[in-house]
Amino acid sequence: MEPISDPPFRSFYKKLFDNHSINGSSAKCNEIEALHETKECEFELPLIDLSRLNQDGFSSEDCKREIAEAAQEWGFFQVVNHGVSSEILEKMRCEQMKVFKKPFQEKVSGLREFDFLAGSYRWGTPSATCLRQLAWSEAFHVPLSTEISSMAGVTGFSITMKEYAKIVSDLAEKLAEILAEKLGQKPGFFKENCLPSMCYIRMSRYPFCPISPQVFGLMPHTDSDFLTILHQDHIGGLQLLKNGKWIAVKPKQETLIIIIGDLFQAWSNDVYKSVEHRVVANKHFERFSIAYFLCPSKETVIESCGESSTYRRFSFGEFRQQVQDDVKRFGHKVGLPRFLPSMNHINP
Ligand SMILES: O=C(O)CCC(=O)C(=O)O
Numbered sequence: 304m305e306p307i308s309d310p311p312f313r314s315f316y317k318k319l320f321d322n323h324s325i326n327g328s329s330a331k332c333n334e335i336e337a338l339h340e341t342k343e344c345e346f347e348l349p350l351i352d353l354s355r356l357n358q359d360g361f362s363s364e365d366c367k368r369e370i371a372e373a374a375q376e377w378g379f380f381q382v383v384n385h386g387v388s389s390e391i392l393e394k395m396r397c398e399q400m401k402v403f404k405k406p407f408q409e410k411v412s413g414l415r416e417f418d419f420l421a422g423s424y425r426w427g428t429p430s431a432t433c434l435r436q437l438a439w440s441e442a443f444h445v446p447l448s449t450e451i452s453s454m455a456g457v458t459g460f461s462i463t464m465k466e467y468a469k470i471v472s473d474l475a476e477k478l479a480e481i482l483a484e485k486l487g488q489k490p491g492f493f494k495e496n497c498l499p500s501m502c503y504i505r506m507s508r509y510p511f512c513p514i515s516p517q518v519f520g521l522m523p524h525t526d527s528d529f530l531t532i533l534h535q536d537h538i539g540g541l542q543l544l545k546n547g548k549w550i551a552v553k554p555k556q557e558t559l560i561i562i563i564g565d566l567f568q569a570w571s572n573d574v575y576k577s578v579e580h581r582v583v584a585n586k587h588f589e590r591f592s593i594a595y596f597l598c599p600s601k602e603t604v605i606e607s608c609g610e611s612s613t614y615r616r617f618s619f620g621e622f623r624q625q626v627q628d629d630v631k632r633f634g635h636k637v638g639l640p641r642f643l644p645s646m647n648h649i650n651p
């Protein structure tokens with residue numbers, strides 16, 4: 304029996320489980336499997352000490368160079384001394400655990416004492432046609448445009464969340480401006496176009512999964528934002544794709560993970576890389592993570608900040624709409640290749 308707070312994966316997706324035991328997996332799923340079942344390996348992700356940004360010019364420049372190199376080579380890196388205290392991280396984690404412990408039905412229909420979470424609950428993968436496409440996870444995807452603390456149900460959680468959002472958004476803007484500077488751009492683009500109220504926080508829970516690795520905690524994907532700041536707990540399971548190999552991102556206390564998103568890749572004209580990542584579900588332990596997505600307004604036009612441009616210009620709203628349409632139509636996101644001039648009319 305699944306605990307009452309867990310989403311009903313088995314009963315709701317019964318057809319997928321039944322089909323799986325009868326047919327193994329479909330041709331389409333085998334294809335997905337072939338793409339993603341490359342051998343996992345261990346690698347040290349770049350780890351950057353941000354305290355150097357406050358030191359003399361030389362150390363600070365060194366640090367900025369490392370950030371740009373990591374974004375270029377990996378699209379994924381870890382930071383320490385980032386200014387987000389372990390106290391606030393721990394507080395967020397406690398509050399997050401409390402909300403996820405609520406009965407499933409309450410989470411679906413909106414938690415009365417947490418007004419600001421209303422309608423933000425997601426679980427599983429509604430478009431999944433086979434087990435391999437089912438995400439064994441649940442999440443609250445919270446737009447920060449909801450006036451978190453001015454809503455009726457002001458709770459300890461809404462205060463913590465607001466505090467967290469403020470510190471992390473400062474860090475996101477700082478990193479984005481450094482990456483822009485290293486491309487030779489004038490400061491200000493992110494301050495102007497990515498107001499904290501346009502950004503999102505996603506709190507995720509990955510219940511332990513007896514049938515791992517048959518299903519993922521989260522399917523392979525790239526992030527549709529400029530950059531993501533991720534905090535994962537000590538369980539592990541996050542992996543990124545590098546040179547065709549999946550690399551495990553080992554949890555490290557007090558570090559935050561920075562992930563370059565599609566918009567930065569387009570804006571930097573492929574200099575910075577938005578890389579695929581996924582979460583492998585754990586057989587025995589539940590896992591929690593919190594992601595902050597640095598996003599512009601939907602009207603913001605994304606085009607290469609340099610002279611030539613690989614992708615055609617698009618607004619963020621258009622990009623998001625295209626992602627949603629593709630997921631509906633093909634069962635998966637196509638992302639940036641959709642905006643290559645030659646790809647406009649081609650089915651992926
Ligand atoms: O939970 C994680 O470690 C990754 C989450 C993630 O990639 C996302 O929410 O886009």
Ligand SMILES: [Fe+2]
Nearest residue numbers: 524525526580
């Ligand atoms: Fe992601």
